Amino acid sequence: MNGPYLWVRTLILGLVALSAGANRMSSHLPSEINVSRRLRQSGDPILPAGGFGEGERDSEEPLGEKEVLRRILEEKEELLSRIGTLERANRELTLANSVIDRAPSDGRIGNTRPADCADHFVMGANRSGIYEIYPFTCLCSEPLRVYCDMETDGGGWTVFMTRQPADVPLGFNRSWSEYRSGFGDASGEFWLGNAHLHTMTSSREYALRMDAHLASGDVKFSAWNFFRVSTEVDRFRLSLSAYSDESTSRSNCLPNVNGRFFTTYDRDYDETTGNCAVTQGGGFWHYLCSNPVHPTASRSEGLTSACFSNQQDAAVFLQLKIRPVICGTSVKTIFLNANDCNKCP
Ligand SMILES: [Ca+2]
Structure with a gap:
């Protein structure tokens, strides 16, 4: 279950980087949630032209701050949903393994x-x-x-x-x-x-x-x-x-x-x-x-x-x-x- 928690931690780190206008953390973040990297690609750490969602805003006006935050929150919700799914899958797998562990040793x-x-x-x-x-x-x-x-x-x-x-x-x-x-x-x-x-x-x-x-x-x-x-x-x-x-x-x-x-x-x-x-x-x-x-x-x-x-x-x-x-x-x-x-x- 370390994976999901790492994602949450990574997302929080990304938010911190955004509020500070800092890009130095981007090399530590996974690509799919790397907020800082996406902002850096735009040339503007606060108002990214590259935006969230690949290819959506290649040459458009910079995003407003509210829009940036809205999209971050959307990504956060999606990540939390995926974490919940992964945690449940992990629990089912572990419980299944416990049943396998209890199977008769003679193979029946x-x-x-x-x-x-x-x-x-x-x-x-x-x-x-x-x-x-x-x-x-x-x-x-x-x-x-x-x-x-x-x-x-x-x-x-x-x-x-x-x-x-x-x-x-x-x-x-x-x-x-x-x-x-x-x-x-x-x-x-x-x-x-x-x-x-x-x-x-x-x-x-x-x-x-x-x-x-x-x-x-x-x-x-x-x-x-x-x-x-x-x-x-x-x-x-x-x-x-x-x-x-x-x-x-x-x-x-x-x-x-x-x-x-x-x-x-x-x-x-x-x-x-x-x-x-x-x-x-x-x-x-x-x-x-x-x-x-x-x-x-x-x-x-x-x-x-x-x-x-x-x-x-x-x-x-x-x-x-x-x-x-x-x-x-x-x-x-x-x-x-x-x-x-x-x-x-
Ligand atoms: Ca007593």
Whole structure:
């Protein structure tokens, strides 16, 4: 993805060169967007006779400054569109490679079951909605019904929690066993289940994303490049990487969850004398009840936070979702096809 970013950087450099009337940068720029070079060809660094678009203005009047800027903006829009296309193509290619990496070593083809929404995406699904996935090591297992976000940041996201407006809001003040198995419906508000999160994140390396639609109308997201849930014996302990710089939230909404155990009203594994799940509602990877936002809390207790934007803002829609880390070898190799149903436990 360095190419597109290099183009953007190059375009910015070109704009700087234009405003300064300087041509010395032109030798570093690719020909198709080399604004400075085109201006230099005209003999006038500010009002090019050569213009933008080959052969359009060979012998006409110099362009006005507004026209020059308009054309620059047009080229910028075109470049941004091409960057978006290239980024999506690159993401699809990388995800496709991850599937190829997971192919059986004996050369057998077919019978591959999607382990998550990223697999569905690679197999051609590009519409968000309900899908069945098989995040297990044994092909005999029943599928899970999940919501796949196939649009956000290239798609391929498996949603494991949704909070959204509902005529009858789903209660998230649930027991340990309910959070273990999951509750709600994937088409509305729901929690996928900690046991499923453990199965999924122990077979592949996943990134976490939180999307928030705010009462103010703003849309923000937070991202973390590593997310893994441990076993139930380990109290579903969470491993979460540092907050990603790509996030658009004002600050890290989950700064205190890495290494924490899951806590519900009937299992107190937080570090307070009380129980964060009792005082805030819901269940989560609590420490000192001090996270800026508590995604499973009652709305009045947990979904209003200044971590989203500059003002204390309430999330009216909140999703937590995971996707395989798509940087080559970090996706672990698993051979679903190689499993023998006769050996299922
Ligand atoms: Ca406690």
